[in-house]
Amino acid sequence: MPRSIWNGTITFGLIGVPIKVHSASESHTIHFHQVHESDGARIKQKRMCSKEGKEVPYKEVAMGYELRGGEFVMLEKDEIDAAAGSRSRRIELEQFVERDQIDPVFYDRTYYLGAGEDGADAYRLLHDALEQAQRTGLGRWVFHNREYLVAVRASDEVLALHTMRFADELVPVSKLDISAPSRKPSEPELDMAEQLVESLHKAFRPGAFKDTYRDRVAELIKRKAKGEEIELPEYEEPEAPDDLMAALEASLGKGKKSRSKARS
Amino acid sequence: MARSLWSGSLSFGLVNVPVAMVTAVRDLDLHFRQLHEKDGAPIEVQRWCSKEDVEVPWDEITHAYEIEGGGQVIVTDEELEAIEPRRTRTIDIESFVDLAEVDPVYFDHPYYLLPAGSDDGSARAYRLLVEVMARTDRAALGRFVMRAKEYLAIVRAHDRALMLSTMLFADEVRDTKDVAAATQKSHKPSAQQLKAAVAVIEELSENWEPGEWKDRYRRRLQDVVARKRKGETIKVPEPQEAAEEAPDLMAALEQTLAEMRSGKRQKQEA
Numbered sequence: 001m002p003r004s005i006w007n008g009t010i011t012f013g014l015i016g017v018p019i020k021v022h023s024a025s026e027s028h029t030i031h032f033h034q035v036h037e038s039d040g041a042r043i044k045q046k047r048m049c050s051k052e053g054k055e056v057p058y059k060e061v062a063m064g065y066e067l068r069g070g071e072f073v074m075l076e077k078d079e080i081d082a083a084a085g086s087r088s089r090r091i092e093l094e095q096f097v098e099r100d101q102i103d104p105v106f107y108d109r110t111y112y113l114g115a116g117e118d119g120a121d122a123y124r125l126l127h128d129a130l131e132q133a134q135r136t137g138l139g140r141w142v143f144h145n146r147e148y149l150v151a152v153r154a155s156d157e158v159l160a161l162h163t164m165r166f167a168d169e170l171v172p173v174s175k176l177d178i179s180a181p182s183r184k185p186s187e188p189e190l191d192m193a194e195q196l197v198e199s200l201h202k203a204f205r206p207g208a209f210k211d212t213y214r215d216r217v218a219e220l221i222k223r224k225a226k227g228e229e230i231e232l233p234e235y236e237e238p239e240a241p242d243d244l245m246a247a248l249e250a251s252l253g254k255g256k257k258s259r260s261k262a263r264s
Numbered sequence: 265m266a267r268s269l270w271s272g273s274l275s276f277g278l279v280n281v282p283v284a285m286v287t288a289v290r291d292l293d294l295h296f297r298q299l300h301e302k303d304g305a306p307i308e309v310q311r312w313c314s315k316e317d318v319e320v321p322w323d324e325i326t327h328a329y330e331i332e333g334g335g336q337v338i339v340t341d342e343e344l345e346a347i348e349p350r351r352t353r354t355i356d357i358e359s360f361v362d363l364a365e366v367d368p369v370y371f372d373h374p375y376y377l378l379p380a381g382s383d384d385g386s387a388r389a390y391r392l393l394v395e396v397m398a399r400t401d402r403a404a405l406g407r408f409v410m411r412a413k414e415y416l417a418i419v420r421a422h423d424r425a426l427m428l429s430t431m432l433f434a435d436e437v438r439d440t441k442d443v444a445a446a447t448q449k450s451h452k453p454s455a456q457q458l459k460a461a462v463a464v465i466e467e468l469s470e471n472w473e474p475g476e477w478k479d480r481y482r483r484r485l486q487d488v489v490a491r492k493r494k495g496e497t498i499k500v501p502e503p504q505e506a507a508e509e510a511p512d513l514m515a516a517l518e519q520t521l522a523e524m525r526s527g528k529r530q531k532q533e534a
Contacts (some may be wrong), residue, residue, distance in 0.1 A: 011392055012468065012520075014460070014516040014519050015464070018298050018444050023438070025432055025436050026436060027436060028433075028435060033328050033336070034311065034325050034326075034328075035325070036316070036326075039315050039340065041314050041316070042328075043311045043313065043323055044311075045310070045311060045327055046309070047298065047307045048462050049309065050308050051354045052305070056300050058301060060301050061300070061301065061307060062299045062300075063297070064298070064304070065294065066297060072304060073492050076491070079488060080296070080485065081493065081500060082501060083485040085481070086463070087501060093468070094471045095469070095470035096470075097464045097470060097471065098472065101471070101472035102428070103422075104366075104368045104412055110369040114318050114442055114443045114444035115444045115445065115446045119406055120448075120451040122513055123451070124451040125513060128452075129458055129464075130465065132462050133462045135465055135466075137381070137465070139481070140476070146481055147484075148481075152368045155440075157440065157442065159445070160369065161428075164477070166474070166477060166479045167474035167475040167477070168292060169289050169342065170459075170476075171376065173376075173398050176286070176378060178424060179379055179388075181387035181388035182388075183388070184388075185395060189392055190396060193393070193396040194399065194400060196277050197360045197397070197402055199356065200277075200360050201360045201507050202361060204405075206370060208435070209407075209434065210431060210435075211414065212414060213409070220339060220344070220349075224339055230342075230343045230346045232269045238403070244388055247279045248277065248279060250278045251277025251279060
């Protein structure tokens, strides 16, 4: 595990749990540099003053909050940082909720927690208690000059921490334009669809999905390095079925056929 | 109504549901522009050629991948587009899984899928999918391509809408076996400690009411901007040192429970 990105203490009641925060994910996206087409030289970004037309060094950069009419309120970078609040090194779990009550749409980034110095017993205690109570703890975390709402839960053997989205950041379904059909799906259609769902039901095995696009980008780079030409493919647009029931039946028939074929 | 970020069809067996994707989250953050401190003029970021020292227009910029041992391979936008998979206009449902089985670590960005076809058939196919997933508590896994990247996606019923979340691939999620999770037997809490800790958790338990948790950071930042506009100066708070914790777990647990039960510890305001 790479080194931790934050160290501090989680508290619940008077109990302190020293922890280390690690990112739970790492991106494998293939990154490109921007280059100038004519000479292949690296593009560099320059901060230019729009009034003077001259490059501005970073230490002369301030932040502007735009008001209506194009005027700005100018702030120093550390005045913005002041909004982080207390900059405390602790996360107080203020409240616990049933683990299954939180819809995953609220979870933003995930971090894994390791036990901090001399904190192994307290770590295990919080983990096991959360697991037994089937609950998730909620608190506030100040990280990189920003305060987050966080959820701490037991995930297998470790404690996981999620930064959370706030309720007002989620678009309510009532704001969406979802046209109602002239008649609801019929029971036979629902039964048929349910059979189709069942026929495609599998255990969740995340490792079964590979990022094939990433592989193709790597392959493209390899072919380009050898000087090969790349061709463009064409697309076909699929259409919505006129007869829903017929499409469901055909799907099920097809599903069965291919399964029996696989067995023989 | 937010504009759609992607449109195509969700394909489920031989049933195709035309859908448009819109974001499920709105950006309520305060955004700032960089200004030149001296004259308050906005800063423009320009792209310059590092060899010729001239500004480069967008249409003269291309991508390069640096290869090991020096040198680079130039890859154009068109070539990147050419390797987008053929199924770029469909989200092909490959399987259905129990929603509860999917660890939240895999969820990335949430979107809604809206029925896109103008005909009644599309609206019914959409509704059918919402109802069958709500009824079975299953979510659909599929792939799609958006903005030149292939995503793994999970689609589920959310109210009367379909919600799609992009997902991390398994190799993007770190293995927890290297996390210092204190799994050795010696760290296992005693039955008495565990009972007391569960009691503390239960004392602090409430219903999950997401609307009660406000973004205090956003509020404070709005306040900083408002004060600054009035010409006030903003003081930057000093970092706080964490207070030392009681080393004895059992004593801390007992004291917490005693204080809670005597009503001394009040629930904090969210």
